Amino acid sequence: MSVRGGETRYVEPDDCEELSLHDLVAESPVIVCCGPGGVGKTTISAVLALQAAREGRRACVVTVDPARRLADSLGIDVLENAPTVIDGDWPGTLSALMLDTKRTFDDLVDRYSRSSDQAETIRQNRLYQNLVGALSGTQEYMAMEKLYELAENSDFDVVVVDTPPTRNALDLLDAPRRLTHFLENRLFRALLLPTRAYLRAVSFATQAVLRTIAKVAGAEIVQDAVAFFQAFQGMEEGFHARASAVRALLADPSTSYVIVTSPRTDAVGEASFFADKLSDTGVVASGLVVNRVHPRFGGPGVRIPPAKEGSDLEQIVANFESLQAVHDQEERIFADLVDRVAPAPVGRVPLLSSDVHDLAGLTAVADELFGDSLDTRRF
Ligand SMILES: Nc1ncnc2c1ncn2[C@@H]1O[C@H](COP(=O)(O)OP(=O)(O)O)[C@@H](O)[C@H]1O
Ligand SMILES: [Mg+2]
Numbered sequence: 001m002s003v004r005g006g007e008t009r010y011v012e013p014d015d016c017e018e019l020s021l022h023d024l025v026a027e028s029p030v031i032v033c034c035g036p037g038g039v040g041k042t043t044i045s046a047v048l049a050l051q052a053a054r055e056g057r058r059a060c061v062v063t064v065d066p067a068r069r070l071a072d073s074l075g076i077d078v079l080e081n082a083p084t085v086i087d088g089d090w091p092g093t094l095s096a097l098m099l100d101t102k103r104t105f106d107d108l109v110d111r112y113s114r115s116s117d118q119a120e121t122i123r124q125n126r127l128y129q130n131l132v133g134a135l136s137g138t139q140e141y142m143a144m145e146k147l148y149e150l151a152e153n154s155d156f157d158v159v160v161v162d163t164p165p166t167r168n169a170l171d172l173l174d175a176p177r178r179l180t181h182f183l184e185n186r187l188f189r190a191l192l193l194p195t196r197a198y199l200r201a202v203s204f205a206t207q208a209v210l211r212t213i214a215k216v217a218g219a220e221i222v223q224d225a226v227a228f229f230q231a232f233q234g235m236e237e238g239f240h241a242r243a244s245a246v247r248a249l250l251a252d253p254s255t256s257y258v259i260v261t262s263p264r265t266d267a268v269g270e271a272s273f274f275a276d277k278l279s280d281t282g283v284v285a286s287g288l289v290v291n292r293v294h295p296r297f298g299g300p301g302v303r304i305p306p307a308k309e310g311s312d313l314e315q316i317v318a319n320f321e322s323l324q325a326v327h328d329q330e331e332r333i334f335a336d337l338v339d340r341v342a343p344a345p346v347g348r349v350p351l352l353s354s355d356v357h358d359l360a361g362l363t364a365v366a367d368e369l370f371g372d373s374l375d376t377r378r379f
Contacts, residue, residue, distance in 0.1 A: 021258075021287050021345045022370055025052045028256040028286070030151050030159055030249065034172060034278075035260040036270040037165030040291035042066045043356045044260045044349070045162035046074075046096065047365045053092035054366065057157040060095040062146050064139070064162045071098055073358035081107075083150070088359060095156070097146075102132045104142040112238030118231060127221070127228040139164045141175035141246075148246045167270060169277035173250050176243035184236055256286035259341065263293050263330035272337050285341040289369070290334055292351040294327045 024031065025048050033045040042063050049061035060083050063076070071077070076084050076096045081103040083095035106123055113119035122128050132138060140163065147161040166172050214222045249255060257278060261271035275285050297320065304321070307314035338346050347369045356365055 019286070019345065021289070021347045022051075024256055024258070024287055024345070025158070025370075026055045026057070028158060028254065030147065030161075030252070030255040031286075032147070032161050032163060032172075032250070032255065032257050033260055034163050034166065034169070034257060034274060036167075036267045036274075039260055039262040039267050039271075040349070040356075041165075041260045042070070042162045043362070043365065044258070044289050044291060045160050046070070047362050047369060048258065049096070049158070049160040050088075050090075050094055050359075050362050051366045051370050052158045052160070053088070053090045053094040054370075056091040058093045058095075058155060059158045059160065060097070060150050060156045062097055062099055062143065062150065062159065062161040064099050064143055064164050066098060066162075067355070067357065069355070069357035070361075083155075086359070092157075099139075099143055099146055099162075101139045101142040104146050105132045105138065108145060108239070108242070109235070112235045112242070114234055118235075121231040122228065125224060125228045125231060127224040131228075137171060137175040137178045140166060140172050141179045141243075144172070144175060144246050144250060145242075148242075148249050151249060167273060169274050169281065169283070173247070173278075173281055173283070176246045176250075180236070180240050180243045183232065183239060251283070257283060258287040258289060259285050259337075260289045260291060261334065261337070263290050263333050265333055268334045268337055272340060275337065275340050285344050287344050287347070288338065288341050289347045289349065290330075291349045293330055293348045294323060295348075295350040296324065296327045 019027070031045075031048055033041050033048065035041055042065065045063060046061050046066075049059040052059035063071070066074075066076070074084075074086055074096055076098050080097060081100040083097045086094045086096055088094060106119075109122050109128075110116075110119050113122065143161055143163055147159055150156055150159045163172055259271050259275055259278075261267045271288075278285055304317055305313075307317045349365055349368050352361070352364065354361070356362060
């Protein structure tokens with residue numbers, strides 16, 4: 001299946017100038033940051049949005065589970081589920097929000113319910129409450145849903161979305177469809193049949209499934225399910241249309257996908273798997289950021305002077321050489337991934353001496369990635 005309906009985004013290198021990461025944040029309306037967990041995805045998402053603001057754009061970043069200190073120092077609060085403006089000295093604007101999966105789902109229910117009573121019945125339903133937290137793909141879908149809502153909002157020129165750690169790109173791109181598919185499930189449709197007479201007409205197989213569920217999970221759960229799908233009636237169409245619109249945005253050629261990884265074998269393996277799955281659906285990675293690399297000092301042309309045996313300089317040279325070896329080893333670890341995403345630009349962010357927990361930290365990372373003057377490219 002191709003999310004883009006067979007259309008691919010690959011453009012012959014001759015036909016277009018390669019975009020740098022710098023161009024990407026200056027031009028792209030939607031940037032999806034994806035990749036394994038714990039590599040700095042939330043940090044890099046915020047940095048890309050900050051850089052867009054430094055370029056004069058009105059930028060918004062949707063973060064998923066940001067580190068507490070970062071959220072606190074940026075003043076973003078999970079209770080909001082709406083963008084908070086972050087003050088700073090840049091020509092554009094920077095807003096951020098912390099994704100609240102449940103609130104986003106509730107908002108969707110509100111949007112498509114016929115009355116506030118219907119919305120309230122759904123929100124109070126135990127199956128719904130469990131569904132919101134436990135159905136796989138819900139968090140992914142809600143991140144994408146929020147992205148869509150903000151991208152539609154004319155207050156922003158660019159929306160950067162941090163995503164839950166997802167191994168398979170399809171889990172992300174297909175999340176809207178999978179959720180609506182669940183909601184349109186045939187078994188549950190059978191449950192919606194209004195009277196007992198109809199229930200008798202429900203296939204034997206369905207009844208057997210229901211009996212099994214009731215036996216294993218308790219009759220209450222079946223009642224909750226019936227009540228939920230009854231309450232949900234009439235909203236499927238709205239949900240369906242919305243999910244299609246979200247999918248269309250994710251497949252739009254102007255939507256950029258930036259893969260974030262660390263230079264570790266396991267993370268690079270996961271990021272490569274993700275890049276492959278992404279291209280299987282016809283979506284090409286627009287950029288790669290390798291975070292927490294050991295920097296290369298002095299550049300390739302630097303000659304190390306001979307040091308006297310036993311001297312301090314000899315010790316320093318030895319340290320320098322082992323750092324260089326670590327750097328070279330890391331470059332080898334992600335070399336294949338660089339080739340795989342080519343001609344997408346690659347940015348490297350060094351391992352900093354402390355966590356990135358505030359605006360100053362984000363600015364330091366943005367300087368590393370984009371150069372501290374806008375015309376300088378460090379990498
Ligand atoms: N380049 C870096 N140097 C030092 N610490 C970093 C760097 N990038 C991220 N961190 C820190 O690593 C931790 C995880 O980063 P985070 O962005 O939350 O990762 P993820 O979203 O991928 O789980 C945070 O404490 C963050 O401050
Ligand atoms: Mg994160």
